[in-house]
Structure formats: C-alpha cells, structure tokens
Amino acid sequence: MADIATVDQLDARGKRVLVRVDFNVPVADGVCSDDTRIRAALPTIEKLIDEGARVILMSHLGRPSGEGFEEKFTLRPAALRLSELLGRPVAFASDTVGPDAQAKAAALQDGQVLVLENLRFDKREKKNDPEFCQELAKLGEAYVNDAFGTAHRAHASTAGVAALLPAYAGYLMQNEVATLTGMLDEPRRPFVAILGGSKVSDKIKVIDALMDKCDTLIIGGGMCFTFLLAQGKQVGTSLKEEDWVERAAAMLRKAEERGVKLLLPVDVVCADKFAEDANTKTVSVDDVPADMMGLDVGPETAKLYAQAISQAATVFWNGPMGVFEMEAFAAGTKAVAEAVAENQLGDTIIGGGDSVAAVNKFDLADRMTFISTGGGASMELVQGEALPGVEALKR
Ligand SMILES: Nc1ncnc2c1ncn2[C@@H]1O[C@H](COP(=O)(O)OP(=O)(O)O)[C@@H](O)[C@H]1O
Numbered sequence: 058m059a060d061i062a063t064v065d066q067l068d069a070r071g072k073r074v075l076v077r078v079d080f081n082v083p084v085a086d087g088v089c090s091d092d093t094r095i096r097a098a099l100p101t102i103e104k105l106i107d108e109g110a111r112v113i114l115m116s117h118l119g120r121p122s123g124e125g126f127e128e129k130f131t132l133r134p135a136a137l138r139l140s141e142l143l144g145r146p147v148a149f150a151s152d153t154v155g156p157d158a159q160a161k162a163a164a165l166q167d168g169q170v171l172v173l174e175n176l177r178f179d180k181r182e183k184k185n186d187p188e189f190c191q192e193l194a195k196l197g198e199a200y201v202n203d204a205f206g207t208a209h210r211a212h213a214s215t216a217g218v219a220a221l222l223p224a225y226a227g228y229l230m231q232n233e234v235a236t237l238t239g240m241l242d243e244p245r246r247p248f249v250a251i252l253g254g255s256k257v258s259d260k261i262k263v264i265d266a267l268m269d270k271c272d273t274l275i276i277g278g279g280m281c282f283t284f285l286l287a288q289g290k291q292v293g294t295s296l297k298e299e300d301w302v303e304r305a306a307a308m309l310r311k312a313e314e315r316g317v318k319l320l321l322p323v324d325v326v327c328a329d330k331f332a333e334d335a336n337t338k339t340v341s342v343d344d345v346p347a348d349m350m351g352l353d354v355g356p357e358t359a360k361l362y363a364q365a366i367s368q369a370a371t372v373f374w375n376g377p378m379g380v381f382e383m384e385a386f387a388a389g390t391k392a393v394a395e396a397v398a399e400n401q402l403g404d405t406i407i408g409g410g411d412s413v414a415a416v417n418k419f420d421l422a423d424r425m426t427f428i429s430t431g432g433g434a435s436m437e438l439v440q441g442e443a444l445p446g447v448e449a450l451k452r
C-alpha cells in the first residue's frame with residue numbers, strides 16, 4: 058500500500074470526511090443481527106471522531122432494485138447499532154445525496170457522525186455514474202475508503218468518488234490488504250490452504266493461485282466430488298460439475314508438478330436426500346453408493362486434515378467442508394475449525410464467506426489470527442486480481 062495515502066496522513070480536524078464503510082450487515086426484524094462489519098470499521102471512525110472530523114458514513118446494504126427506498130434494505134438498523142457501539146448519538150439521513158443528506162452534512166459539528174441512507178437505493182451507485190459521484194463528493198472535503206468487503210466493486214462510492222476528493226485508505230482496508238497480500242507474498246512455511254464450499258467453478262481461480270503459493274492444499278465441501286471424479290471414483294448423487302472434471306484433473310497434475318501436497322477426502326458422510334433427517338452412512342470414497350450424496354467429509358478425513366493443519370505455520374481457510382448448516386453434516390467443518398483454532402503458533406487466516414459463519418457458529422472466532430470481512434473481495438485479492446476500491450486510492 059506504499060502508493061496509497063492512509064487515514065493517518067489526513068488532517069481531519071473540522072473537515073467533512075466522507076467515509077465508505079461496508080455496513081452490509083444482516084438485519085432481522087429491523088435489528089442488526091451481526092455487527093462484525095460495523096465493529097471492524099470502528100477504529101477508523103473513532104480516530105476521525107477523536108480528531109474532530111465531521112464524519113459522513115456511506116454504505117450499501119443488500120441488493121435493492123435501485124428504484125428508491127425499500128424498507129427491508131434501510132441502513133437505519135446499522136446506524137442504530139453504530140450509535141450503541143460508539144456510545145454517542147449518530148445522525149441519519151433519509152436520503153443519500155438529496156436535501157436531507159445535504160442539510161445534515163452541512164449541520165455536522167466537529168466530532169459528530171452522520172450515516173447516509175443506502176447508496177444502492179439510487180441506481181447510479183452501481184453504474185459508477187459520474188453525476189452521482191459528483192453529488193457524493195459535494196458532501197465531503199476528503200474521502201476515506203474503509204469498505205474492504207466491497208473493494209471488488211467499481212461503484213460510485215468505492216471507485217468514482219475517489220478521483221474527486223483527496224482520498225485515503227482506512228485502517229480496516231489497510232489491515233485486510235496487508236494481511237492477505239502478506240500471507241501470499243511471504244507466508245511462513247509450511248503454508249496450508251483449505252478450500253471448501255459448493256463449486257469448483259466458483260473456486261478454480263483461487264485453487265490455481267494458491268497452488269503457486271502453498272505447500273499443502275486441502276479440498277473439501279461439495280467441490281471435492283468433482284476432484285474425486287477426476288480420480289476416476291464414483292460419487293453417487295453428490296454435487297458434481299461434469300464440465301469441470303478436466304480442469305480438476307489438470308489441478309491434480311499441477312499439484313504433482315509443483316510438489317504441492319493435495320489432500321482429498323478418504324471417507325465421506327453420505328445421505329439419501331439433502332435434508333437434516335436423511336438416512337446417513339459414512340463410507341470410504343471408493344464405496345459411495347450410487348443412490349446417495351456426500352454431504353460432509355468423514356471422520357478419517359477430518360483427522361487427516363487436522364493433522365496437516367496442526368503442522369502449519371500459515372493457514373488460509375475458505376469454504377466449509379460440508380453442509381455445516383445442518384447438524385448431521387457439520388462435523389467435518391467443525392473439526393477443521395477446531396484444528397485451525399488449536400494451531401496457536403501459526404498465522405491462521407479465515408477468508409470470508411461461509412467459513413466465517415462456521416467459525417462464529419462454533420464460537421472459535423477469537424482464536425483465529427485474522428478473519429476477513431470480505432468474501433468476494435478476499436477471494437479476488439487471493440486470485441491476484443486488482444481490487445477497484447484499492448486501485449482508486451492509488452496516487
Ligand atoms: N458436500 C456438499 N454438498 C452440497 N453442498 C455443500 C457441500 N459441502 C458444502 N456445501 C455448501 O456449500 C455452501 C458454501 O459454498 P460457497 O458459497 O462456495 O462457500 P463460501 O461462502 O465459503 O465461499 C454452504 O452453504 C454448504 O452447505
């Protein structure tokens with residue numbers, strides 16, 4: 058991030074500072090039900106408050122139509138939670154760049170905070186519309202991007218507006234990028250990467266990129282069945298992507314050429330249907346019944362994976378090992394989560410998405426070195442893709 062100015066370089070006193078945060082949080086019955094992303098943005102917000110800035114926060118929440126206000130996507134619950142976390146009042150504008158936002162931004166005093174309504178209520182946000190960028194820029198005198206979770210989007214608030222105001226990276230943005238690129242550039246070895254989730258097609262670029270960096274690659278989740286097919290095994294009715302078998306086979310060859318140890322399941326928990334109350338059977342990967350589907354890695358596999366994880370100096374994990382949302386198929390993911398948590402000597406990095414949900418579900422979050430707030434963003438970064446939200450901050 059050498060070519061990016063950071064919030065520490067911003068003389069914020071008395072300035073209206075427009076801060077892009079990722080407050081895309083889950084909301085249930087009008088209440089924010091997981092404030093992880095809000096907490097993650099606090100260091101930047103608190104620093105600006107302490108310095109006497111007039112803080113204007115902007116974010117999206119969910120994927121509204123872009124045709125105006127929709128109650129279920131309002132940012133009000135996030136603003137309320139922020140106010141509780143800060144222990145001070147937070148103003149809320151019922152629009153994003155309209156009269157209420159303009160008036161409330163102008164009325165801010167030093168050290169006060171305003172949250173704007175959901176950026177995506179205006180369809181110009183996702184289009185990175187130049188006029189919308191201008192209207193956003195008019196609200197502030199400096200711009201800070203702390204929305205790592207949305208850094209892979211080239212939208213008005215993450216990209217366009219950065220060219221119109223002095224632009225800085227917030228602490229979360231810095232920390233996320235430094236941790237993830239540091240892991241890729243200079244991992245302590247052995248470096249064990251664990252990839253799961255549903256599809257090979259979604260993760261192929263990440264698998265490919267990590268293959269160039271890691272010493273051991275562990276594969277689980279629905280996507281392992283496409284790899285098992287590539288090894289000539291029968292996988293019954295398990296999730297499989299026939300079109301990706303050849304790519305999976307190429308990955309197996311690449312691992313061999315590179316000397317990367319690629320670990321695939323040796324046993325799986327099979328079910329007769331995709332349901333919590335399914336009849337289940339744990340079998341060797343050589344004996345998957347034709348009429349059953351694998352929904353979790355088996356206990357022998359979990360042991361094998363845990364052992365590799367225990368020896369790692371760096372662990373990167375993205376994607377569950379099985380259908381962990383259902384109790385009957387959560388054991389593999391839980392075993393991996395516990396093994397990562399138990400490795401207290403290594404750097405353990407959780408790469409967003411469902412693996413974060415799993416770590417939280419098993420109450421292991423505080424035992425990980427780093428948990429990314431971005432699913433898509435961390436995957437794109439690991440894949441070696443430039444993040445528009447980061448690029449836009451470059452001088
Ligand atoms: N064996 C499996 N068969 C079907 N779905 C699976 C299997 N293992 C994991 N999954 C599902 O994959 C989903 C997560 O996949 P994905 O969205 O690719 O991961 P992430 O969000 O971590 O990137 C979870 O909802 C989980 O239930």
Ligand SMILES: O=C(OP(=O)(O)O)[C@H](O)COP(=O)(O)O
Binds near residue numbers: 409
């Ligand atoms: O939650 C987000 O991404 P993630 O689910 O990939 O972590 C970000 O807020 C981006 O949201 P978007 O995918 O609707 O652009």
